[in-house]
Amino acid sequence: MHEGVSAGFLRPLINAYCSLPLHGITAIPGKISGALMVADAIEDAIPLIHGPIGCSYQRKINPFRPYLPFYDTPCTDMNDLDVVYGGEDKLRLGIQETEKRYHPNLIVVITTCASDLIGDDFKAVIEETKGDVGCEVVYTTGDFTEKSKPVGYQDSLYAITDQMICNGIEKEEIAKNEGSVNIITFPIHGAGLKTDEMASVLREMGIKINKVCFDHTRVKDLLDLPMAELTITDYPMAWTKLMKERLDVDHYETVAWDSYKESRNAELLSPYGIEGSTRVFTEIAKRMDKEGEAEEVLERRKSEAKGRLLAVRKGLAGKKVAYTAMGGLHSLEVMLLQDMGMEASVIIYNTLGLERLLSEDAIQEILDMSLEWAKKYGSDPEVLVNPTTEEERKAMKKTGTDLAVLSSLSNAVYELDKAGIRTFNPLEFMLHHQRVGFECPIELAIQLKEALKKPQRRKPLLSMLEYDTRRTNLIPHWAKLADMFVRLREGAIGDKCEV
Amino acid sequence: MNNAGIKTREGLVYDPTQDCKLVGAARAIAGVKDAITIVHARPGCHCGVLLLRALGSNQNDIRIVSSGLRAQDMVYGAEGRLTEAIMESYIDFKPALIAVCNCSAPAIMGDDVEGVVHAMKEEIPAELTALSTGGYEGPAWMGYEETLAELIRFMGPCEKESDIVNLIGVKDDDVNAYADLLEIKRMLNSQGITINAILTSSSFDEIRKAPKASLNVVLGGDGLESAKIMQQKFDLPYVITPYPIGLNNSIEFLDLITRGLNKALNQEFIETERERIKERIENIFLFLQGVYDTSVAVIGDSAHAFSLARFLSYELCFNVKVLAITSKNHISLAEAKIDDYFETVLIEPDRFEMNEEIKTKGVGLVFGSTLEKKLAWELGAPLVRMFYPVIDEVTISDTPYAGFRGVPHIIEKIVNSVINNYVEV
Known part of the structure; x- marks a missing residue:
């Protein structure tokens, strides 16, 4: 996606869908969603889902990109007879028909629960059929990369590399x-x-x-x-x-x-x-x-960027900022302290979403990392672990916080706005601006300064709702769904990792 | 093409215009206001259903949970997981009904879902049901039909009350469903008729007491199987009505119901409504004259799409070049044979073939779902979102598409969709 006229439509469109508390909070996208992201990112490729219609139709609305459906998701329409007798013939014919219909240069066969479980020999079918079609054909099962996340994404790229890029060439x-x-x-x-x-x-x-x-x-x-x-x-x-x-x-x-x-x-x-x-x-x-x-x-680029940053960030240095501890994983906190020269006043650490994914040690390590960073840059922040919104608000008032860099995906920012604490949406910055290069901190400085000047929003309608006291961005109903999801996924292989 | 002139898909490869049984079942259960759906499947199925629901319906009323089936459960089975999910669902939500959707992976693995459900009935004071929703077992409409039929199992004989009806075929995540129901209630009230239970947009208890109605109203044919079973089981007659889109479908809707109840139609109400519509049309009659005779494509589910196509053709005088029924029901084929208001009808077409067909027809306006957005863009034609799933438009006002009050609203949507685009000439 390029910047340009459409960027004006695209950014708010992406933002509108990004608050969905799905990924690892109340649900996990299946491998097909990730694999479709890969197939769709290759302009002359087409996916072929070897499975029932739901695996195709439902994934048109993809949790990785809910704002933009996947319109072309042909499938082999696996039915109960295929489950009994096998779907290899359908796959063979399906590959041939897909090539005739869409004229792609690559068909990415994405297997599904049904075709995986009945034991179709994908490899044999594809090797046999490849010669009959005038394009590359690869298959992805989700099993090539030992559940590296996101599974479908990792696995399909691996499949393309293994079966196409590295295939038959020394x-x-x-x-x-x-x-x-x-x-x-x-x-x-x-x-x-x-x-x-x-x-x-x-x-x-x-x-x-x-x-x-x-x-x-x-x-x-x-x-x-x-x-x-x-x-x-x-x-x-x-x-x-x-x-x-x-x-x-x-x-x-x-x-x-x-x-x-x-x-x-x-x-x-x-x-x-x-x-x-x-x-x-x-x-x-x-x-x-x-x-x-x-x-x-x-040296030259850095010095030029530093000069510009120094001019742009005037008024930011020393401002007190509250943010979520991420242990530098998304780098924003580093930029706030290192490049902007801001002072960390409050560090909020929400562990509720992390407990399913990280070990206790890893969770602590992330917080330690954030604290070390803050101290390294001369801050002595107040640390709040899983606070209520009221506790957040009080700490920010007490510390004289100028800006809360918090997303509505994790915090009830409208309550802070209502209390007269200006907010900056880190998620939007991460989605649309954050990148390797020297221009990025300059853009951040400009946006932070704009945030500090924003008119105060004292009467947000979103404040009318009742929120959960622990998952402060969610209404109690969704918080229950999230809690239950965590409990039911407990012990799932591949879910938890060390830092 | 078959003998009746109905086009069906030709290829083996299918880019479906409809979902699988799971989604049909989940939509039916979602309308039971105090029920929980447990998706017993790998994470993708649960995530997909949850996403559809969260984007296309009330975001504060998501009652879909996962059984937590994990990769390692594929070897030893996930019956224990399911047991835990049922228990957790009861503890957290205190539902009246818990429906377990047994999807492809556990169905092939051979999880004894019925057994788990049976065992858990002893443990929790909620009703439980197991639904067979393997993706390979059929399309969404079958899942919907079977789920409504399953709900009848919980109904018992009741003393009949006069002039109350059940609505069958409602899906509360359809576009404008809430506002449509308000309008349908208003229209029925105007005839001295009240609604008993809505299948499904009622509490479980209301649904259990469905047999006390004097008539079942099958909207657009969806849920017909359940109406037939209820007729047999409870001696409860039914009528199939068009979904009340447009003036004439709305009148026919009331006419069929009042006749089914042996009541006289309140003509005065209809005349008042007709007059109101006339006034509204007068406000924009020049635009309506302008869009007269536009060629359109209608792509939607059977219960709504036939009705809309009739309204567009008979009343707004558009040319319905293609009527694509993305998800059929038991009366779709009979409906498709009454062919005086469309040129071509496609039943459950393949998306690729459907798009190719529509692209040859000179269509200037598309009535469809979010999934027709790309087609509309390729055609350079506005898209009016009328059919499930719509995940790129929200409706929180009480302005319906259905009934008399729906007529000005639909017209408003159509005219605005045509005139509010930026174009360079």
Whole structure:
């Protein structure tokens, strides 16, 4: 998705749907939803869902992108007879018909509970059928990547890499695009699509851009990925590891998860802001043997950005800010302290949504990380763990908080507005603006200053509702759904992880 | 195309215009105001149903929970999980009815859902039912029909009361469902008729007492099977009425019901309403003359789409080039044979084939659901959202599409959808 005329419509549209308390709160999207995101992001690919109609129809409205339905989701219409006798013939014919009907360059076969359980031999059918159709065919089951999250997304990218990109080619045969990198983003991560500045900095450092995915990506672009020397992603991906293994294309993650696990240096989890971006660019340069060129480029760009930031952030430095502890995972708190020079007054830590996903130690580690950060930048914030809205309000009043950087997805911001505490929506910033590069903190400074000047909203209608005292953004009914979901999912393999 | 001139899908690959049994069942249970639906399935099915409900209906009334079936349960079964989910649902929500939808994965695995439900009846003071909703078992409308039929199991004989009716075929997440019901109640009240139970938009207790009505009103044919069973079981007659969209469907709706109750039709009320509609039409008659004879496509479920197409063709004088029935019911095929108000009828078409057909017809306006947004955009035609699912428009006012008061509202929507676009010439 490009910026432009449609951005004016797109941002409020995305925002309108982003408060849905679904992902891991009251529900978990299935693998089909993630796989469809991948298939849809490849312009000349078409999904073929090997399963019953509901697996196709229901996923048209996708929890990863509820604001924009998936219009083309053909399926093999598996019925009870197929469940008894097998669906391999339908899959074979379905692949042929899909190719004739949609003329794609890639068919992504997405298997479902029904076809998985009856034991259809997808691999054999596809190998047999591939020769009859004039396009690539891959299949994704959700089992290739050991439940890496989001399963459908990880698994389908792995399937494409395994069965198409790395299939039938030796690394020696690849015509390398020397000194080039792939930049991979995904619509799930919203503003990650904004890679222009990153590409421009890398080019200036003498690093060529082989491909930017997924941005009007076609099958040909995917097949060209191995020409690069390095693939850059935000988080670790099973498919980039596979490409390294098979075709020796190295991979780099902007969130240095593995390095963090060794060093416990929380800065490694933050690829944004001036210092975070510098780290990312420096590390990429090192991997590409461009340290010399990078030094000058980064020094210049950094110094220019710092100069502009200094001018733009006037009036922000020293302002007291309340925010949610994320342990730097989304970097906003780092930017608030490091780039904006703001003072942390209150740190709110909501653990209710995390208990299902993280171990107790990991939950504590995130809070510790946030606190360390605040202290490092000279703040001594009040910490509230799972507070009520009233406790939040009181702490902010007591500390003289100027701005609450909180989202209505996690906090009852309207109550704070009503109490005369100005708010800034971090979710909107993360979705639409946050990215690696030096422009991002400047944009943040501009927006924070605007937030501080916003007219006060003293009579929000949303305050008329009754909210849960613990899940303060939810009405009691939804809070019950969320609590029950957590209890019923308890012990599910793959749900919980360590930091 | 079959002998009756009805087009059905041709290919094996199906881009469906309808959902599976699970959604039909979940929609029926959602209308039981104090019931909980447990989706016994892998997480995707639960998430999908929850998402549809949260985006397309009242966001403060979501009563859908997951059984928590996990990957590791695929080996040993998830009956224990389901037991826990039933218990938790009762403790948290104190529902009168808990309906367990047994979906594809546990159905194939062979979970004994009936057994769990039977065992739990001893444990909790709520009614329980198990619904067979494997995705491969059929489409949504079958799930809806079967669920209504299942609800009859909880009904007992009652002393009949005169001039009260049950409405059958209501889905409270249909577009404008709440406002439509208000209007339908108002219209029936004008005839001295009150509503007993609504299948489904009533409490479980009200539904249990459905047999005390003197007539079942089957709206647009949805839920016909349950009306037939109730006729047999409780000697309760039924009438099938059109969904009251437009002036004439509304009059026919009242006429059929009053005749079914052996009452005289209150003509005075109808004349007053007719006069009111006339006044409203007069306010914008130049625009209505302007859009006269527009070619349109109607894409929706059987109960609503036939009615709307008749209104558009007979009353607004549009050309219904394509009438696509995305989700049928037991009377759809008979309805499709009365073909004087549309050019082509497609029954449960494949989306790809349907779109191709419509693209050849010179359609200037599309009546459909959110899922027709791309087609409308490709055609350069406005989309009027009239059919489930609509997840990109909200309705919280009390302005109906149904009945006499619905007529100006629909006209308003149509004219505005045509004239409020930005275009460059």
